[in-house]
Amino acid sequence: MKIYLSGGMAGLTFEEMSKWRNEVKAKLSGKETLGSDEQVIDHMGDFSFYDPVRRNYSQVAYDNSGIYKRMSEIVNLDYLDIAGSDVLLALANKPSWGTAMEIHQAFMSGKIVVIISEDPKLSPWVIYHSHKVVASIDEAVAFIWELQKEFPNGYPK
Numbered sequence: 001m002k003i004y005l006s007g008g009m010a011g012l013t014f015e016e017m018s019k020w021r022n023e024v025k026a027k028l029s030g031k032e033t034l035g036s037d038e039q040v041i042d043h044m045g046d047f048s049f050y051d052p053v054r055r056n057y058s059q060v061a062y063d064n065s066g067i068y069k070r071m072s073e074i075v076n077l078d079y080l081d082i083a084g085s086d087v088l089l090a091l092a093n094k095p096s097w098g099t100a101m102e103i104h105q106a107f108m109s110g111k112i113v114v115i116i117s118e119d120p121k122l123s124p125w126v127i128y129h130s131h132k133v134v135a136s137i138d139e140a141v142a143f144i145w146e147l148q149k150e151f152p153n154g155y156p157k
Helices: 014-029 071-083 097-108 124-128 137-150
Strands: 002-007 047-050 087-091 112-116 132-134
Touching: 002 014, 002 097, 014 047, 014 137, 071 097, 087 097, 087 137, 097 112, 097 124, 112 137, 132 137
Parallel strands: 002 047, 002 087, 087 112, 112 132
Antiparallel strands: none
């Protein structure tokens, strides 16, 4: 099963972007944690991960007109990753423009969308464009394991 890991990145450190993603990868691979050499691993057992952290966003900068210099590259590569996934798993504890756009793109493309959010008053837009909303990574991992059992060859397109 191929999983796109969506979540806030703007203004976050590499560690802040990676921590929850690595926790998901570790739990789906049956490990407690990932070693330092496994920080951006893309395939573990029954699961493959599209992790946007693997791209170096630290070099993204505004040009004089305020437009991201690498905007097209960033968005188009994320679109390709979403298109290749079965599931979009999003951490949505706080608003993020990119995460919201990725959720919508995945939902409209027929992907399974799973939201992790501790917010009891999550936006109706996020709820509408998801198939499952959970409060923790553990709940999301359990749901994805059930999907894997039901669709061992990936979610039917």
